Amino acid sequence: MITLYFSATGNSLTVAKKIGGELISIPQAVKNDQYKFEDDVIGLVFPTYCCYPPKIVRDFMAKAKLKADYLFAVATYGNAMGKGGDGSEMLEFDKLAKAAGYSFSYLNSILMVDNFIDNFDIEKEIKKIPSKRIDENIILTIEDIKNRKTYIKNPGFMGKMITAICKGLVASQDKGLAAQKFLVDDSCTGCATCVKVCPYGNISVRDGIPQFGTNCMSCYACIHNCPHKAIHKKSEKSAKRWRNPEITLKEIIAANYQ
Template structure:
């Protein structure tokens, strides 16, 4: 079994590890030269962004050829996915990838502009119980697509249209680096887009952002000094990394 995953703060990597099999980082696949994969079972695991799918996962789907009689998808999310699962299944089909099983898994929400991480961590979300249900389904090769409701699909379409109209809504213009930055380079190492370079200033090194941002917020959540901030954070001091994943693993997945 091959598992392809995209992770920023560890949630999707945590779930990918639980399934076992061969793990493949989506950002690393896109940086490589092998795009044809085949196995008796293939999984794709990624977080929900903007009620749909991260751009980097869309690029992956457009580029790869996946051959398997059973392809499953798990979308990790913190509070809502709306029609994101159904949206992805249709998108994959348009790119000649046919999904047999697609469902979502509720986890800790780390979208700093909206949710307070300290309060999120206290919520009981039954992650283990819900994962075991998904694992049982997939081990039994169950066919199932979580389509959601018509209103969910409409909401996702509306949100996606909004981001096309306002492409800078989620952009590096929202970030700023404080004086606590010590130039360690962690932000650059965890960025899945290679969008951050460490510039030598007169007195110290600081991150400089390009324009190819996934807005995954890994650089903010994983900064050891909490020096990178977002100008519309719910709680500017709260940060998140999945407790079952190490910083080293995230760097290995995205660097």
């Protein structure tokens, strides 16, 4: 089994590691121009941005050559935006997979910590962890995959409507300009951790200060993984940062460094 993954703050990497198989970072696959994969089972694990798969996942799928008897995808998300809305990203992934000529047998999503600091206070999100039944849902998903279950998560009417509303937000994100609104405070040491965790190579350090380009996909890996919490979003709701405690900074760097 091959498990392809993208993870900015560790939620999706946690799930990918527990699913198992040969783990392959999507950013590293893209960097190495590696799009052809063959195994009995191939899966993708990724986070959700505004009810859609991240741009790097969408771009990867447009070029991927996957050959397997069983294809699955699992998305992590932070908050359901309506009844059944947590299936929205699978609706969109199904569309892009079919456009690329693939029919996935299993499409599911797992509720985890929402680290989108534009809208959510991380401290409050962490307090919600017990109610999200994260470990239980991961175990159920792993069993489904082991049993080669056929399942496509349905977002329902409300989820489809919210996904349609979010389409404009995703188009705005895809312009790559989000980092132009990032702020760096005096606690920055110029350590370049932000450079190493960016999956798009969008950050450089000049004169000890991070410089952000115009190819940002709003993954916020730089914000959440900064050792000094020196990077901020103008509109952030929380100064607290989140990296899944099961994942180390070293693992995020290994997965994303361009």
